[in-house]
Amino acid sequence: QKEVEQNSGPLSVPEGAIASLNCTYSDRVSQSFFWYRQYSGKSPELIMSIYSNGDKEDGRFTAQLNKASQYVSLLIRDSQPSDSATYLCAVAGGGSEKLVFGKGMKLTVNP
């Protein structure tokens, strides 16, 4: 059974701080990694994809992937109250079309 683990949180940070969200996965053949943001009562929204080891930056968001250690993380710099949401990690690979999702981490950014 492929597993994706996220700290359940919740995580609370002050406005302007860096929020760090972490995810580990069990399947070593995983090749594709995604971070989704989900506001309360809304659907998941893709914010980052990462496929290679290292860092990938998009605006205030940085995804970090380490396949040897089987973890992927998301850093949110200069956190804003509008970043308050649940963040879902998703992992795929091994020839499957399926994503396996973590249970999500709720982030609250306090003004």
Place this chain on the structure above:
Amino acid sequence: NAGVTQTPKFQVLKTGQSMTLQCAQDMNHNSMYWYRQDPGMGLRLIYYSASEGTTDKGEVPNGYNVSRLNKREFSLRLESAAPSQTSVYFCASSERSLGTVNQPQHFGDGTRLSIL
């Protein structure tokens, strides 16, 4: 450009009733998915369709059936609804994987289903 459209948005059923949740995408994606989301359980895959004419079970298929009507549409049917199927249902679609690289999934707005 609607993306993934789900109908209905809300539904209340009585135990034993049947209903079909509809999903359509206009992004010409090959793959489509049905998930349910329950508090503390995350997103769980019910069924998916990697291409028109094919469907496969996911993690929690019991009590559900699906139909990939054509490339655009993928429906989810509850034949005899049970209170345990009260949940938020999401449909998603994606382009086919390129080798070992999976494409991201794009989600509809969800259907909030209550079964009394």
